Amino acid sequence: MAANPAYLAGLAADTYLPTDQRLFNAFELPLDKVRYVLVGEGPYPREESATGVCFMDGAVKGLWSDEKGGGLSKPVNKATSLRNFMKMLLVADGRLAEDNTGSAALAAIAAEFRADPAAVQTLAQIQQKLTGHGFLLLNASLVFREHVAPAKDAKAWLPFFETVIAALEQHRPKLVLWGKIAEQLNKLPTVRALPQIVAEHPYNLTFIANRDMHALFKPMELLRA
Template identity: 45%
Template sequence: MSKSSWERVLSEAYASLEAEYQRFLEEDADYFPTKENYLNAFNTLPKEKVKYILFGQDPYPRKESAGGYAFIDTKVQNLFSASGLSKEVNRATSLRNFMKMALVASHRLTTDDTSQEAITKLDKTAMIDSIDDLRRNFEKNGVLLLNTALIFTDKKSTKKHIKAWKPFIQTLLNAMEENAPKLILFGTHAKDLKRQFSLDRFETIELEHPYNHTFISNPKAIKLFGPMNLLDK
């Protein structure tokens, strides 16, 4: 566990939240991830090892999917099945497209054919097969998987939570300036982040959201994620 390397930063960032919102976080039981889990991203990646921050928007709107990490759907168990990508991955459009991009980036597939049939034929013995392994591989590459709102209550409150967490994220970014992590920004949310925060101090890598099919063959995504070997055991 590595939250200790974050302790000072996190206590400063938490202190920057409005008192009323702090009270809500401490007393309410209806949001998720739970109080015990919403800071999970800081538990497993030490501050000094952060090379990138991948910013998601807010947690998945399902309790079983939201585990305290951006982009990691904890409802997904296996990544693959006998017929290609697993049913759970296929249902999660962003994850499905991300997996296909990672298969292209690792030269296992070509952009001409990322079908289930093509994935079925791959030798998967050297590949990971759990969402947790994917999360660990992100972290081995120094990618902090962080949402700009760390909790979810309901869709109509998303903007409210993003606004409430803004001082926390700003304090965190100020503290991370010396580490100079690159910021990975997906889709329209990237524009919002650039408008809300002073990001000129950081190198930003902006990509369309993986929800878009074009993400699979985006040369910038392939160049960024290819060397990370995210699917290797």
């Protein structure tokens, strides 16, 4: 309110995602358990998908296609960022080649994972594993509005984000910033003071081959239940 007195009143009178009081769903961990803050741009632009948790698409249940010759499930393929994140994990694990991430290569992997009781089957399991590793999955903007540029909403949420980072500062979490909007958070001294890993947003195909992301996520074995 101090930074932009008109913003919250305008938001309250507007239509935005996420719905159903899911705005602060990302705040699941006690502060002293947060080891990473993964920052995306904003909620998915679909009501079912926008969960209040960065990158966790509420429309996605199973990760692997049940169809013969299928790879990733249709809901995963619909969520471009999630699809590229899955491919990045598979490349990091050595199961998928960077230059061959198409449907044929994924079909063989999907069949293997569906038959493996030790393999992760759902997006909810990946979220649980990330939380277990100490991830706060937060977007730069906590809301999405069709008629407002995401960067504009993210700017309005800067004071909120600064407060969150200040509360976490003593625990020295590592920031994982995805995309240009997340990188803009470096305008804040509290953000600049923390260790960071910066990457392109996962909706870019180049994310699949990002070595920094491989190094970060490979040891976590997110695809093992």
